Amino acid sequence: MQPGRPILFRNGTVLSMDSAIGVIEGGDVLVRGQQIEQVGRDLPAPDDAEVIDATGGILMPGMIDTHRHMWQTAMRGFGADWTLTQYFVFYYLNWGKIFRPEDIYAGNLLSAIESLDAGVTTTVDWSHGLRTPEHGDAAVEALRTVPGRFVLAYGNLLGAPWEWSNSPEFRSFVDRNSWDDMLGLQMAFDVTGDAAFPEKGAFEAARELDLRVTTHAGVWGATTDDSIALMWDNGFMTPKVTYVHASTLSPDSYHRIAASGGSVSIATESEQSAGQGYPTSWQLRKYGIPASLSMDTSVWWSGDLFSAMRATLSADRSREHLEAQNAGETVVHNSLRAEQVVEWATMGGARTLGLEDVIGSLTPGKKADVVLIKNDRSPVMFPILHPYGHVVFQAGRGDVHTVLVNGKVVKHQHELVGIDLAKARSAVTATVEFARREMGGQEWNACMNPEIPATDVIANPYTYTDYKGQGVAVRSDS
Template structure:
């Protein structure tokens, strides 16, 4: 496709995520430059337009991931069998310190490409591997080299946030990389609140306020961040609409009320919460208190990097909790409260609101930036019929069905192939990081970290023992 020409998507099922437009069957979307110009039916094609036949496909806004530790993608899948404790031991206590700036760059590069391939056009990089500003520079360089939309949430898991956020090096980093701000690469601060009575994190919040930066923080994580963290933030006046609370799975009603009252939002990472143990995925709580939500994948050191998985897991976990609560009281759920449309909204407009970009992206609205995903796969038997388009996105489609991706009006994926992206370069960089990590950690420790020991548990004796069989597939109880 020739760059610079208008692009017309023709004859799609359009999920605009704009209440004023709704769902359009047989809809068209015209993109000119960086922006969406028109949404409607049978739009006239400009003479120089590139026309993309979207028949049989679903056109939707680019998805938005509000919490991903992108640097950890260099060790993709390494922690598949970890608990949260094993994650903390590996990165926080033992091996997080070995990652060099070039390793941060490699992980970010691969993760950024992975996002675009899956139709995630905006990703917040919860970048807590930035031990030095050189690590931060490497993270920025990687994100700027990929034609996606990103937010760097600067963090340092090995440093005190009230110290690094007020250091001359960090202030120089901000001036150097974010002296002029744009919506293609934003900046936030990423740190957690321990709940210590002295509230040392106050200095970090003050730095964020001085620099006019949003804050993203892991909250309500079982055994790590508690209601005390929320109370301290509230009493010191740092709970604002510019704070995103990641997970928020194990908080009290009072803490949820404070988040709701302050206008903050929660990033739900359901696959992570279900598997690692932060607490039960919190969508069922957020609905009670009217707290805005967005979705995230957390880290590819464990899980996938696409929001199809996040939407599916979140809807399933929410409904599972509803059934469990009802059946505990000998009742039956007859109406699902959380619908497919809701989780698609969280994956698009919910993410845009959490990042303060809802007037820029998140819906197919004329005038907004053209971050657009076409889900279409004529080779797939699961892509027809499309009867319930929201349900189709959540339960039927997947990253392999992402046909075309636009970011800021630029085609970055077309006909299922990435455009203008050097995947070989990312593979080479990640290979070098893996080889380096293996040498530093050592073969025995590498194997034991990747394959943590299974603790033996007692097996309940089964009184129904069978030793003799009569006839094919028929069991007879032994006389003994």
């Protein structure tokens, strides 16, 4: 496809995620330059337009992941059997300190490419592996290399946020980089609940620099209602704060988040598996708290928002049934619908980032972050009867046909465009080899395969103690 020419998607099912436009069957989307120019039916094609046949496919805004530790993608799948405690021990206590700037670069590069391939056009890099500004420079370099939309949430898991956020080195890092709607900047740190509230200095730095804050909140055994109370009492709960997980908070804390205009990033695959608490959506709906979706880390789980939508809708409905059945009742109408989960994956993410006027819907005048889900080789991609349900329960990353970011084609006909996957593979291979050498083979294997604790098996009272297993003779009168 020739760059610079208008692009017309023709005859798809358009999920605009704009209430004024709605769903358009047999709809078209015209992109010119960096913007969506028109959305409708039978749009006239400019003479120089590239026309993409969207027949049998779904057109939707690019998805938005509001919390992913992208640097950890270089260790993809390593912690598949971890608990949250084992994750903390690995990164926070033992091995987080070994990762070099080039390892941050490698993980970010692969994760950024993976995002685009799966139709995630905007990703928040919850980058808490930045022990030095040089690590931060490497993260920025990787994100600038890939033609996606990213937000670097700067963090340092081994440093005190009130110290690094006010250091001359961090301020220099902020000043020497350019930040825009293709690469934004936030601050990422957690509030421990210490009554002295040492994190106050970090919040003050964020306020001085006019940066949003993203923080892990309501994580079982780590961040509690005390953290929320400290933020509230000191005036740091604002619409510019994202609360990640928020799974184990009290009603009072949820009320404070709602009242302050904050939002929650739900990472259902993570919450189900690691134990931060039950996935949060069923609570957020009670309090009217805005939500977005995220994948957390590929050191455990996928980087796939199709999976996030599916897991979130299933977990919410599972909890709704469980609550009703515990009360002796039956759910006869689902409260959370597929459309709402798709909204969380698109406009919900845009609102969380303060970019709702820029991205998140197929609205004329917004930046052209567009995804075509279409796969003529798949028996799963027809018929499309309930398009929101199809996105959540039927489609997958392998069905992502075309992806535009800022009007630029970065994937077409299921192939990445202008992206050097071999470079990412080489960088990640070097990181894996380095980490294995530093840890040693025995420690590497022990971390990847944590010990399974012994458990008691419940005795079965129906065990056949005398049954020998002989066949029963069948009498024949013939």
